[in-house]
Amino acid sequence: MAVRVLVVDDSGFFRRRVTEILDSDPQIEVVGAAVDGKDAIDKTMQLKPDVITMDIEMPVMDGITAVRRIMTMRPTPVLMFSSLTYDGAKATLDALDAGAVDFLPKRFDDISKDREEAKRKLCAQVRSVAKGSRPAPTPPPVSRPTAAARTPISRPASAPPPAAPSAPVRRGSFKLLAIGTSTGGPVALQKVLTALPANYPMPILLVQHMPGTFTPAFAARLDQLCNIKVKEAADGDMLQPGVALLAPGGKQMVIEGRSGAARVKITESDAGQFYKPCVDITFNSVAKIYPNTTLAVILTGMGADGREGCRTLKQGGSTVWSQDEASCVVYGMPMAVAEARITDRVVTLDQFGSELAGVV
The missing domain is CATH 3.40.50.2300 (Response regulator)
Incomplete structure (x- = not known):
């Protein structure tokens, strides 16, 4: 039809x-x-x-x-x-x-x-x-620090994709939180990040498919709503606990240096690169610096960006969480990592904030 x-x-x-x-x-x-x-x-x-x-x-x-x-x-x-x-x-x-x-x-x-x-x-x-059925009504926006979030599109029942058995949560063993998302990501990120405390002990990297003119406004909005600090990443930024760096739209964000003294490098995209920024590119660079201490998260989004970067991280000993189908606006990116059996844990959007706050 x-x-x-x-x-x-x-x-x-x-x-x-x-x-x-x-x-x-x-x-x-x-x-x-x-x-x-x-x-x-x-x-x-x-x-x-x-x-x-x-x-x-x-x-x-x-x-x-x-x-x-x-x-x-x-x-x-x-x-x-x-x-x-x-x-x-x-x-x-x-x-x-x-x-x-x-x-x-x-x-x-x-x-x-x-x-x-x-x-x-x-x-x-x-x-x-x-592809999903109609979204549920939007709750009224609320002021900082509580997340303003709408109820995501409900989905007809379907068989879940095969996924790896849920692994025990490695509390206190992570040194970096890296999140990738696309369609539905702005609201999802707002909901997740507003649940984190100001003294969150890990650096955070955010990769959201978004034009270059949008990421400054999006970073400013998140910074206003969240207890943690959020800024658009700039070349040379150091990774710091409690600071979320948002990849600038139209470019690529990679990490250089060593664990505990890593910094951001912003590069132009290669010709033919579809996603700008690209989750895979950022996650693959993270795997070199934080090979077994990264908590990688894939939220709602169209396509499969993030799957190969998560695969590299998983091979190095890091942990991968993905959003469940029912709470996704588009169940594409999370489905890709779940079907590839890379996901260690499937989490609902409503639970992500408290779960991420609880792993430290």
Whole structure:
């Protein structure tokens, strides 16, 4: 059955363009279009789409307000279109807090310089967020230090992928926490990191698939909400306990030095590198410095990035945890490590914060 999509934008040209691209995919059907947030709410109730694509800035009612109301009236996966500016990043993060599941650049050239590749990515993203059933309503945001988190998309029952038997928790034996995530990651990271105490004794590395213009705003938001310090990683940053370094979008973050005196190196991506930043690249570098003392975590996300990096870490004696299917927005990256039998433990999103706080 085709994925039924509602396209929401105040620009007639953009609505037509998105509709043409989505309708070119035999697995997708555009069932309607809306010109503003209020119209989007009415069309959502009337057409009951599987996925909504939503602009942020619109007359009558903006996209963020519309997302928040849709999540209370008829929860539906929403994919936001965003401008790649700092202000656009902040607005998009607000939309994710309101309940949207992911975002894409509004300029298709920012998705990919190859026009056909940009079309394929848009269609793939729509199909991906539609795989789960509709998200549950979003709880109201709360102030620091408690996490503001929405309830993730519920999933139909399915047989879990094969995974390695759960290993006993190695409390006190870890020297580094490394987390990789993609679709659904901003809200998941916010929920996990806000549960950690200010005196958390390990350095933390964060790899979130995100454009370069978004990571400064995302790091600033996390830093404001969390007890630990969070910053966008810069070349030469030392790994310090209680400090989370977020890989800058559009680049790669690797670790150099030795355990206890490791530092970040920020590099440009090689030609043809799909993920920028890439979890595998960061995790493979971590395996050289912290071969058997890393706790690697894979959260919600599309694709399989992180699987090979986790494999390298596991071969060196480190531990791998992954998010469970039911609490993922997209069960791709965690499924990849679980199916490869790399995961030592499967954890729900609600449990991650307390479990990570308890291993030190």
